[in-house]
Amino acid sequence: MGEANTRNYGPILKQYKLEPHFIEEYRNVKKVFTNKGVFALKSARKISNTQFPSMIQMLYQKGFTRVVPIIPTIDGSYLVFQENQYHYLMPWLNNSIVDERDDRHHLLFKELAKMHQYSLNEIQQAKTNDIYHHYENITKQWDERDGYLESFVIESEKKWYMSPFELLFCTYYHEISLASKYARSQLDKWYELSEETKSFRTVLTNGKVSITHFLFDEHGKGYLSNFEKASYASPINDLISFYYRTLKTFPILCDDCFGWFQTYRSHFPLKEEEIYLFLSYLTYPEPIYRCVQNYKNKKEKKSEQEYVRLLQKAYWLNKNIEYFSMKIVEEEQRKKDQEAAESHTE
Structure with missing residues (x-):
């Protein structure tokens, strides 16, 4: 499954200059192991607001950094549209900690x-x-x-x-x-x-x-x-x-x-x-x-x-x-x- 996924998502990741080694699927999020670290690739057939990456940028500019950033492609795009889906890349973060x-x-x-x-x-x-x-x-x-x-x-x-x-x-x-x-x-x-x-x-x-x-x-x-x-x-x-x-x-x-x-x-x-x-x-x-x-x-x-x-x-x-x-x-x-x-x- 991992090898098949690397072939499927390879063209997308190439736009970030990333070479995928292995991919784990978690519904519409993929955990991507690459030559430059681990990333999260999110895919969605429909996005209500395609301008949301610029809104996240606005928060960073105002000094609020507790938002998972969207990583741009090498040509500066934040959303990649391929195979009738939107895709965007983020750093991989966990959704669980030891705290109560x-x-x-x-x-x-x-x-x-x-x-x-x-x-x-x-x-x-x-x-x-x-x-x-x-x-x-x-x-x-x-x-x-x-x-x-x-x-x-x-x-x-x-x-x-x-x-x-x-x-x-x-x-x-x-x-x-x-x-x-x-x-x-x-x-x-x-x-x-x-x-x-x-x-x-x-x-x-x-x-x-x-x-x-x-x-x-x-x-x-x-x-x-x-x-x-x-x-x-x-x-x-x-x-x-x-x-x-x-x-x-x-x-x-x-x-x-x-x-x-x-x-x-x-x-x-x-x-x-x-x-x-x-x-x-x-x-x-x-x-x-x-x-x-x-x-x-x-x-x-x-x-x-x-x-x-x-x-x-x-x-x-x-x-x-x-x-x-x-x-x-x-x-x-x-x-x-x-x-x-x-x-x-x-």
Whole structure:
């Protein structure tokens, strides 16, 4: 296998003046042993943002170096398109260290926060109407989704015999509607406060933050990787995507999740309105809506039992998020109470 791979990827590596001796495959990443050391060759049929190498360069220029660099070819290209795939080369780093799992997450959130700080850009609302349009678009979208879910409940309850999926959804519906109302209240608070501050912040977001993409060198220093979905957006985007994937599991009370969030905020303090926006997106029952939509449209050939299982998992995600979000709310209230007490003593 190794020899076959060296022949397959030889023309690509030749563009880096590398002679492959042996290649080990790890799904879409190849560990390439060459005459100049060990490298990682990443391959992908589609890349959301082909400009991500220049974004990584920008971070290095600003002084943030905890990103796995993309190595250019001898003609200065960062992406090689061959055999209907994109390929790019990086130094080979491990994705495991001796430290405890929780320490790894704290390191990840520390470096993510620092990356956001280095790429921070504050935009004055006087120059754009983005805040208003964003609020209008999201409220309209959520109104449509809420109406869709309410109609599904009404249709289901009219039946003499509901399907297992319909029965389970009707059982969950009250909690789902409460989650939607809470998300809306947080979005309203974000909009009101943003209207006062007349500004919002954007940063370079990774697009798919994951502990499996947080790699370590021989000295135990952590590096962010996998920037194929990188974009400039609100800092909460990276947090939302991470927690959605992390909390998509069986019911848990993830106190560690809150600890990681606190680590992030200690290095990149979120504004009050950003906390509201984060809570609104996090708590809106979007996964449950998508689950019901897939069930009604029957685009995927799944059994009733499978649809029920997916709905239950979406509900568990919603409950896990509820616990995590309440920890954030409690901390915010504690800070406000402390500030009020300190101002009263003065």
